Amino acid sequence: MRTVAAVDLGAESGRVVRAGFDGTRFDIDVAHRFAHSPRTENGILRWDMDTLLREVTAGLTRLDAGGGTVDSVGVDAWGVDYGLFRVDGRMVDQPTCYRDPRQLDAMKRAVDAVGADAIYDATGVQLMPINTIFGLTSDLHDHPDRLAAAERLQMMPDVFHRLLSGSTGTEYTAASTTGALDMRTGRWATGLLAALGIPDHLLPEVIQPGTDVGALRGGFTRALSETRVIVPPAHDTASAVVAVPFTEPGALFISSGTWSLVGVETSRARVDASAKAVNLTNEGGYGGTIRLLRNVMGLWLLQECRKQWHREGADLGYAEIAELARAEPGLVSVVNPDSTDFLLPGDMPRRIQEYCARTGQPVPATVGAIARCAIDSLALGYRRVLDAITAVTGTRPPAVNIVGGGARHTLLSQLTSDATGLPVRCGPVEATAMGNAAVQLAALGEFGGVTEIRAAVADSADLTEYEPRARHDWTAAAALLDTLTNADGLYHRA
Template identity: 60%
Template sequence: MAQAAATRTVAAVDLGAESGRVTAVDFDGSALALRIVNRFDNRPRMVDGILRWDLNALWRNIGAGLGELAGGTPISAVGVDTWGVDYGLLDASGAVLDDPVCYRDDRGARALQRALGTVGAQRLYDETGVQILSINGLFGMLADVTELPERLPAANTLVMMPDVFHHLLSGSRVSEYTAVSTSGAYNMAENRWATELLDDLGIPTHMLPEVVPPGTDVGALLPELAGGALAGARVILPPGHDTASAVVATPFRDRGAVFISSGTWSLVGIETPAAVINEATRLANLTNEGGYRGSIRLLRNVMGLWILQQCRATWRAEGIELDYQQIADLAAGEPPLRSLIDPDHPMFLAPGDMPGRIRRFCAETGQPVPTSVGEVARCVVDSLALGYRAVVDDLIAVTGQRPPSISVVGGGSRHALLAQLTADATGLPVHCGPVEATALGNAAVQLATLGELAGPDEIRAAIAAGTEMTSYQPRPGAEIADAAQRFASLRAAGAGQESASTATKSRQ
């Protein structure tokens, strides 16, 4: 491994759909060490009937974190990763036009139906290789055309969400490849914007930016930001999609292992050297997203811990104050596999009374209705584990290879019950950690651009050197196979509606 002459420090800004953090990551030539200097909440809010991100609050909190770093050891570079699919718009002067719209706004579902009626599911998938989800940026753009017709014509440049902040940090006007790859507006096979598709949907293309690879240095911090220890810091684009950064930092025990980036969303997939776009992947609604050094992440989204996050918010509003560990402990005390939901059903996408929606889903599908906190939470984690199994089964079907293990990173890697249930459901060993994989991957790519690390293998070795892993072995049980059949039936039925992640029309 390349040896650094001295400890090198970079700032990794990691913005998730529930919270954000500004971190300092030190590299001593062998291992990475992470310090969180500012952690803050991130919540979209309604503005004139549209769910939008609070850009000013996010920028203010990033600034507060960078301010903390300015008084410490020298910072060589700064980079930002965020959730995927969302974008911001810049005018000719570089001002951000308005607060970016949140992918959970219901306009995406309406735009998806318009797109299906205009060009069809086959073309949407064939030209992009991206699973058909109402949250995709493409449908946000189409919603702009039909519901906010003055928005896109007023834009000079469209940049994906992490690059909104890179623009504010450096003045850059490019977008990073891994973030762009989540938009549903990019041709993954030909590595370019899907302009013909956009033209046929009536989406203008004048504002589409240059797409650059992760690791691109876009310049120095703007002078007004570059005080103290930040003087001379570069802005280096990490893998801008948080999952891409997390996968870079996944210390796989086995080649060919499945990754689960577990947080608000769970992204379940494998790394491949090139996009896999064929009829089998289309019918499985698997997506091709960009990775570091030209790799592809073949995966599917599962709704993830969002459901528990919203349950917890509802319980708090009812006066039941519990942390996530307490909720997990209550779930562990309940009988397994009693009630199941399809986590990807549309009723679970928007914020709101998630326990009530879970009870309604179970009632409508003829299952025992969970009532207590523990019963509801157990229903969720059992269902997530079976959702992961469904993705693994589809990956095996399209690749012809059974993966040797699963590596879980992110906040969900601390959920011992979910990890054990994932091992049980898939029949594969599960290895968990690190929790802060996204920020570590973000920082590691910055360090690689600075010449401190040579590539993915060295990055993963350095992260493994500083990570304590926890492993879970599958426990045999015939009830898992029965539950998997019940789960598949629930997904197929969909309570009479489309599934959020496997829309019926995408299979036509």
């Protein structure tokens, strides 16, 4: 049995997973978990690469000492963020975080310079302030020394592939989150970058998932002594979608974590007026597919609420918060979860209350009421994306598959079924690591393609199902969310 290591880096935590396939089922063992967070340095929110590299190395060291043979390793991570490398291979500085306020101003500057339509038409990517292209716009105008010192840009997962193997490319699905790749061709949108003044010498070669980029470095002497580095779908959502056990063709997927990425798999990019009108994005998928989707703020709302309540002395777990929310009446107040009011770290309960007050709704006053407002709003946000995809493709997905950490959230899963009117299947929770590992195993000859991978996932995962209930007026609530979102406008939504 082949064995691989999947390094899965999320925006709040990471894990190093040992994975194998016995011909029927996946065997997944989490060797190392760790938490991490960005920190402010020189006035900019940055990722702590020292901590990340130390923890990844610790996980790989555990695998090295664990016996057996690990055939390959690959890294997936969140999208949009990037590292800059000097010509001598050293990093220019710590990578900046997409939640830094600089991105908001940079998006306005870029749109003022070339127009929102020109940006979307060149790439087919949802306009969001978090996009790489707006980070580079900020670098160009506010921190020109960063770009002047840089010889190459690589996306975050490929920063680690470089550190682990020396690879200087960037994987396709990660590159597709930049807002700088033409999703119709898979090539860099050099005309757009030139119009914005971003130097194209920074752009790396785009490589496909499943590519062997070299031997693992690091002096490992046992299980990892002959390990290769095989690039998975390096955007974590792309890896997660590989491991979605679609029970109905054309089903909607929700990769649910800090962000919720809500979409469908298609065979080609949709870069047209209908997709642009509802701000859908085209992101790269495994096996020549496109993920037609929209980013929704996701569990970030609850994560930031929990941090604030903890600062105020209430040490609440997510399960306790969910039970308090479950006891509250539904759809009393809703917020646009994609408003930039909620993009940056901070006092999220207060922001939710202020949003409700500003929009003339009842203001939630308790932990349970605030959490219920956030959870209802996420379910409505998912419905809104479902409606947008249905309008653009002409086909309504028959079901919803939720994977990732959010698949554990029973209240949100049930409310998603209620809001969409569709059956919801939840699991696997470790879809990202499974998809990462599965693509490595496919490159090693264990799978013939994504159909075989998904059949194996379905046989290996414990799935939970929810059916829609007719308990609230979701149609009226969806109309309210439309009104709120339209009022927020382009610069007031993430």
